[in-house]
Amino acid sequence: MSDHFFGIQVALQTPPDGRLRQSLARLLRQQSQDLDVLGQRKLFAALSRTLHKAVDVTTLGFWDLQPNGRGEYDEWVRGLEDDAAERWVADADAVQLDHVLVTTLFLLPSRGASAHLVGERCDLPENSWMRRSTFRTLFTTVGELDFASVRGAAVYITPGNEALAFSRRELEGDGYDYLLPLR
């Protein structure tokens, strides 16, 4: 049985050490442990609520849903976790360092309720893919997944320290060209 990859990455414009950054970090730190299905549901429901509140400050985004997505999932995991091995260097010339990347990745068995739910939610006309309302729906969906039918799940916040941040310019440059502005 193949698995689907479902992933969302968003750039939030929020100052370092701001409440949103702290809220995200606290949530993830508290739940970085083995969890049961209910625990996972609570974590992602809380993340969903937090991201919902941040929709208006979500500047760039990307989301994807791929059948037979194990390879895609692994590639995203590798790409993001490789960041941990490279020393953080801030954009020294930036006017403002006020962006953070939040990424959620899922591996969903194709005939499970979660894949079904995501399929329903993501069946959207292309011209709506980058709408803010679409991301709102995606954030909602993250909080509604049935974790009894989720094989793999991951959350990443980049950079990890609340005092650090990207510049918008960095996220619009090389390496992040898949991130598109929300409309």
Place this chain on the structure above:
Amino acid sequence: MTERPRSFVLQVAYDQYELLGARWWHEGLTLKPVAFAGSALGADASRRAALKVLAGLGVGAVFAGVAFRGCSSDEDASTSSSPPLAAADAQRQYGLLYAADGASFVWTDTTPNDANGDPLVRDSLQLLAAELQPKVARWQPFYLPTLASSLLAPDATELRAKIPFVNSAAMQQAFLRGQALAELIAFAEAPAKWLIVVDLPGPLSVAFAAGLAKHATPVCMFGNWPHPRGVVPAHMTLSALLFHRPQLTASPHEGELAAALVLDRDRLRPYDNASDRFDNRYVVQLPPAKELRDIHRVLYVVPGDGQAGSEQELDDLNETFVSWRSVGIPVRMVGAADFLPDNEFAGQGEEASHKQVAGGGGHAPRHYWGGNRATHGWWLHSLGSRPPDGAPMQAPTQRMAGDGYEPQRRPVGASGFADVGKVPGPADPSRSRRSTSGGSWSRSSGGGSS
């Protein structure tokens, strides 16, 4: 108290300047397949299942529909039509109001407040599909969010803006009947071994299930989207779901609960291909026998109102019921109409015989199978339930719906269900559906955040 198993194992966690993150793996995940209510059986059912789980995922590999509002007659004349589509697929691809030709939804029996007396919060409509997911994990794979998820459709703006609560007199009665049946579960020795299949017209099924919800986990299996010209008035069912949302979503998470599969009996409404109607009918697929090894009894709730066919399972259930019976799961039929107001106390203001009516703002006579406590008690006992000591018991003297019922294999239509729920495709599919073959919208090579 037994500790819950930690099924999501933390594989790695980062907490450093560069990255804060965590990744989990669901150990020992054994997944039961989702039961899909397709628009047709056989090959079409498979196709539809694939569409919902694969093509429905549209973003990457298959296609993403663009909003489409039907085709003008000029276009019809100049282009050839594409093959018929499953109704819900057509609506997903081309819009909720595909082929509506300007028609609007019409509701009856509207009411301003829900069963709890609260007004409608429209911002919460998009959460309905998730909230209706069964609280008991064992039944989650069989839940069909299709109808509730129509509120998430990109062009459902008007539906979300206008949809009201509905609560008809028939729904109020169905709720009381559901409560009466709930007693069966309340006094049963092993409620979790009971499966109830509620097969009434959509809004009545919803109300009946709401009456049952304290003792039976509701598992909604509404497999279509509403449409202003729909053969199946699914918009009424959707409004009924909203009205009874407080009860349906408050069903307990754990404990000794039965389950109630909630169906819309109008799903196979007779339809003669009238051109002004949109065939949003569908076929439902109940859990196969192998998934019900823990179930000892099935109670099939039908209208039982004397109408033709009201004491027979619908065609799409026949094969499944026969298969259940073949593995020793008896299917008993009960007519909803046989739950009647307490005739012993009717009109006497007897407190003990009255129950709160959901959203009705008052009290209504308590309902009993056969119309009084004695026949009700006998019925509970005959089904293996154990009513309280001293409860009166008396067999009914009249014939009751479902007497002698036993599922038997029977022919279910010369053409099967091949034509059920099919609507004409757009006149010019190339104008309304964009292929993304070779254009999978994905992360650029070498991209990511590394």
